[in-house]
Amino acid sequence: DQQVKQNSPSLSVQEGRISILNCDYTNSMFDYFLWYKKYPAEGPTFLISISSIKDKNEDGRFTVFLNKSAKHLSLHIVPSQPGDSAVYFCAASETGNTPLVFGKGTRLSVIA
Amino acid sequence: DAGVIQSPRHEVTEMGQEVTLRCKPISGHNSLFWYRQTMMRGLELLIYFNNNVPIDDSGMPEDRFSAKMPNASFSTLKIQPSEPRDSAVYFCASSPDRGWYGYTFGSGTRLTVV
Numbered sequence: 553d554q555q556v557k558q559n560s561p562s563l564s565v566q567e568g569r570i571s572i573l574n575c576d577y578t579n580s581m582f583d584y585f586l587w588y589k590k591y592p593a594e595g596p597t598f599l600i601s602i603s604s605i606k607d608k609n610e611d612g613r614f615t616v617f618l619n620k621s622a623k624h625l626s627l628h629i630v631p632s633q634p635g636d637s638a639v640y641f642c643a644a645s646e647t648g649n650t651p652l653v654f655g656k657g658t659r660l661s662v663i664a
Numbered sequence: 665d666a667g668v669i670q671s672p673r674h675e676v677t678e679m680g681q682e683v684t685l686r687c688k689p690i691s692g693h694n695s696l697f698w699y700r701q702t703m704m705r706g707l708e709l710l711i712y713f714n715n716n717v718p719i720d721d722s723g724m725p726e727d728r729f730s731a732k733m734p735n736a737s738f739s740t741l742k743i744q745p746s747e748p749r750d751s752a753v754y755f756c757a758s759s760p761d762r763g764w765y766g767y768t769f770g771s772g773t774r775l776t777v778v
Binding site: 596649654 | 668757
């Protein structure tokens with residue numbers, strides 16, 4: 553059973569607009585959440601993270617929001633750029649001391 | 665640092681053959697993880713090592729899969745015999761400790777079993 557769920561396999565957004573990628577989780581023991589970005593023929597690379605004690609973390613164009621009561625997090629990219637086109641994986645960890653559990657990924661296409 | 669190095673990048677093999685995937689973690693990283701990426705299941709953890717010792721292999725799908733880490737700089741994932749449903753991209757990752765911080769992935773091995 554998937555503990556981390558990304559229910560949208562793909563998303564298309566126009567350049568300059570906001571991209572919103574969603575992620576839900578079922579394990580209430582998760583307390584670190586991360587987003588990874590993956591280009592074709594490359595491994596996933598770390599993008600941004602958030603601890604469960606926060607509800608928002610921002611890094612440039614990327615912001616992650618966490619709603620613990622809903623067991624939901626989202627990644628906002630503003631403004632979206634063609635170079636953001638990639639597969640985005642949501643990941644979570646318990647206590648920061650266990651391996652990452654990943655979702656299935658969402659393929660983002662930013663159209664110029 | 666060259667990052668996590670995986671070989672081969674691509675592997676095509678016939679059903680029933682033995683396949684060995686290789687990984688060199690980042691020097692100084694104590695934990696090593698093997699993941700498999702498929703459309704159906706996304707990135708799933710197969711096994712992970714800490715200080716060269718297997719900690720959790722509950723994600724290994726069948727006895728046909730085995731993994732070893734004979735030293736801090738090398739790990740292998742072996743499939744014997746291989747089956748078409750094993751076709752996937754296999755990633756190796758390493759981190760300084762057991763947790764999520766500093767996770768670095770290799771470029772992956774695309775395995776095709778025909």
